[in-house]
Amino acid sequence: MDYKITYQVQNTYQENVKEALFEFRIMPCNDDSQAVLNCQIANSLGEPVFNFNNLFGFAAGRIRSTKPFKSFDLTMTCLLQKKKILQPTSKMLNPKEEQALIISTDFLIDHHLYLAKTHFTNLAPNTKIKLLNLKKDLSIVEYLHLLNEYVHTLLKYQKNTTDVKTTAAEALKLKTGVCQDYAHIFIGMARLQNIPVRYVSGYLNPHKKFLGTSQMHAWVEAYLPNVGWMGFDPTNKRVADENYLKVSHGADYADCSPIKGVLKTTGDNKTTHHVKVIVQ
Amino acid sequence: MSELNSLEKNSVFDSYQVGEHIYDEVFGSVGKSRKHYQKVLNHFGKYSVKDFQKLNESAKVSFFNQGVTFAVYSDNMKGVERIFPFDLFPRIIAFKEWEKLEKGVIQRNIAINLFLHDLYHDKKILKDKVVPAELIFSSAHYNRDMIGIKPPGGIYTHIAGTDLIKHKDGEYYILEDNVRCPSGVSYVLSNREAMKRTLSNLFLSYNVMPVDDYPEQLLEAIQSVAPENVDNPTCVVLSPGMYNSAYYEHTFLAQGMGIPLVEGRDLFVDKNFVYMKTIYGPQRVDVIYRRVDDDFIDPMVFKPESVLGIPGIMTAYRDGNITLLNAPGTGVSDDKAVYSYVPAIIKYYLGEEAILNNVHTYRCEIASDYKYVMENMENLVVKPVDESGGYGIFIGRNSTKKLQEEFKQAITANRRKYIAQPIMSLSTHATFIDEGECFEPRHIDLRTYCLMGKNKQFVLKGGLSRVALKKGSLIVNSSQGGGSKDTWVLEE
Structure with missing residues (x-):
């Protein structure tokens, strides 16, 4: 299936911005299940876009401006081809083998980026939360399905109760949040069981009645030993399938924030995002 | 000797x-x-x-x-x-x-x-x-x-x-x-x-x-x-500025080497290259001797509120520029x-x-080391693992019970953060003491x-x-x- 994705961000500033460097990660990536056919970026400043790959190998863009401005709009339009994701389960190890593997030193070293207790995901010092533990006879994939459902029950989906600075521990206290909070909690709990998990940002098929279609969405990918990465969406209690259009992944939100900037200005600013996904 | x-x-x-x-x-x-x-x-x-x-x-x-x-x-x-x-x-x-x-x-x-x-x-x-x-x-x-x-x-x-x-x-x-x-x-x-x-x-x-x-x-x-491929590199000393405790040294070294002393705001990154703002326009910079800590060097990657660094410099660095x-x-x-x-x-x-x-170093994270440290506080120096400049150090000799308890609690709360070492008897050296109007032995080290x-x-x-x-x-x-x-x- 092909998708036309439009991402738009509008920033307005109370005072002139004298110097600015914007960085954005909004373009869908190419991988086994998806291919970018065309991608275009336009910005209101008319500045050229500098493209580079971030630490995780995902395309990011930068725009630098030294002329004063009070508003900045950026629009990305992309045509994306998406295939069905096949989950290979044949190579799966038995629970005993899996659990021996994930506590080995080599496993920790190879996956340390996605086992890290990061600022957004760390649940370790917060002992009040009931964790979902990996039991002896449970396979990792079974555990992840259970965790996906469990995390879904921990929060009530409610916009504007949390923001981009909210951590997993904070969202758990509030009991409300949006996709990124669900993702951070999932990550925090699974990493405590030594299962590598990465934070994923992207877009959703708008025709399904999913939560999170009006903005960029967030879900997770967990590592199944001997098999590979598998996507879970605790916000919608689903496995991430061909309806999930991936942009990038990282250790947590900080690696995937759609747009950030370092600006020389004073006073307030306002930002609005619009996402539109059309099935072609 | x-x-x-x-x-x-x-x-x-x-x-x-x-x-x-x-x-x-x-x-x-x-x-x-x-x-x-x-x-x-x-x-x-x-x-x-x-x-x-x-x-x-x-x-x-x-x-x-x-x-x-x-x-x-x-x-x-x-x-x-x-x-x-x-x-x-x-x-x-x-x-x-x-x-x-x-x-x-x-x-x-x-x-x-x-x-x-x-x-x-x-x-x-x-x-x-x-x-x-x-x-x-x-x-x-x-x-x-x-x-x-x-x-x-x-x-x-x-x-x-x-x-x-x-x-x-x-x-x-x-x-x-x-x-x-x-x-x-x-x-x-x-x-x-x-x-x-x-x-x-x-x-x-x-x-x-x-x-x-x-x-x-x-x-x-x-x-x-x-x-690589830069024959005549432009080198600079990057200082956090005049409020830094070592600012004198930054100026001293820049002067001694005959290279510019800059602050973060004097530099910028464009298309993964680093430039210095000069009255003749931007000049490319190849090497930075930076006296700004890691956390502050790139607000795009590390501390976003840092004004001491250069936004985007880490990707220029990754690119080898x-x-x-x-x-x-x-x-x-x-x-x-x-x-x-x-x-x-x-x-x-x-x-x-x-x-x-x-x-010899006791890592409080290890159970047996931790136990030893808890029982021998008065004979040890306790240091946080990630500080420098002598901040946050506990010296057991002649320490009060109250201070010992404070450090025991701090260690117990975050064992990875502390190590302990036996109190080393630093050598002494004759040093002129003004009040005593004579030379007295004082402990020294060597950097x-x-x-x-x-x-x-x-x-x-x-x-x-x-x-x-x-x-x-x-x-x-x-x-x-x-x-x-x-x-x-x-x-x-």
Whole structure:
């Protein structure tokens, strides 16, 4: 299936911005299940876009401006081809083998980026939360399905109760949040069981009645030993399938924030995002 | 070192008493001086207390004239500029002793660079379980943005400020590696300047190795690690600005090397290249000797509120378009818990035994070490693993029960954050004490300066001998009320 994705961000500033460097990660990536056919970026400043790959190998863009401005709009339009994701389960190890593997030193070293207790995901010092533990006879994939459902029950989906600075521990206290909070909690709990998990940002098929279609969405990918990465969406209690259009992944939100900037200005600013996904 | 000479009657040294179980650099036992100090003692023997006070004054004037000051951070005195107290009695290191020390420092820093390269690439040393992987990944200074980056020449710690002490057994021990942004080298040069002016006759009577080539050597090291295909690199010193405690040193080094001193706001990144704003327009920069900490260097990647750094510089660095000295992420190797593995790290990469000793280190994270620390607080020094400058240190000797309890609680709350070491009896050195109007023994350490460039290893022949001016005190850091001495390394 092909998708036309439009991402738009509008920033307005109370005072002139004298110097600015914007960085954005909004373009869908190419991988086994998806291919970018065309991608275009336009910005209101008319500045050229500098493209580079971030630490995780995902395309990011930068725009630098030294002329004063009070508003900045950026629009990305992309045509994306998406295939069905096949989950290979044949190579799966038995629970005993899996659990021996994930506590080995080599496993920790190879996956340390996605086992890290990061600022957004760390649940370790917060002992009040009931964790979902990996039991002896449970396979990792079974555990992840259970965790996906469990995390879904921990929060009530409610916009504007949390923001981009909210951590997993904070969202758990509030009991409300949006996709990124669900993702951070999932990550925090699974990493405590030594299962590598990465934070994923992207877009959703708008025709399904999913939560999170009006903005960029967030879900997770967990590592199944001997098999590979598998996507879970605790916000919608689903496995991430061909309806999930991936942009990038990282250790947590900080690696995937759609747009950030370092600006020389004073006073307030306002930002609005619009996402539109059309099935072609 | 065992050659001792009898000291003639000399008033300013009459009351000099070497402490029990302490190695004194000048006097082996009461009245017997070490051979290489004989000329100093003879020279000082001709002076009266008044002469010393006069000399002291003129040394102080020399520092004022040179503008050598530093700032101390404390709650009630934000950034007060002070003169680093200077002592007239030089610390003298004989050639043989220095030779071993220099070899040891270079060996250590070569191993540390191989270690850092491994940590940010194949991680073999972790897979071979020589260093525990958890220890590295839990270090506050392990910088994942360095993964896969190959700095020119494979060098991460271009400038290392290895701290050593001499224990009661007369052997040097490494105290800290200081491979982030070590400071203090400007004092080495200004101490020498003050010494030459105040006691020129004495200075000339010894064959002292020069230290004033440091800026030249530093520039050579900086230029040697320029990005590939840059023939005539533009190098700069990046300072956090005039409110930084070492700002004087930043200006001093930039001036000495004849390269621009810049702040973050003077630089910008465009299309993964770094430029300096000049009155002639942007000028490309190739190498940055940065005195800004990792966390502040790129607000796009690290602390977003930092105004000291250059937004976007880490991707320019990843692309190999700019060299940073020292490389980000070096702090993982001077984490004080990782420190305890340096002898094993040397053995692993170089197949050699460490030339210089490590101080035995208890890692509170380990159950048996933790238990020992809890039961022996009064005999230990407790240090946070990720601090520098002598901040947050607990010294067991003569500590109050209340302070012991406070530290026990802090350790228990975060065991990874603390290590403990036996209290080392730092050697003492004759130091002029104004109030006492005489020379008294005071504890000292030694900070060495090691430069690593492409095919270049250099240790400054001298260093900063820091003195704990308070009687009996073991803390020599300038931020904690220490002073310093000129350090003479003698020719063969």
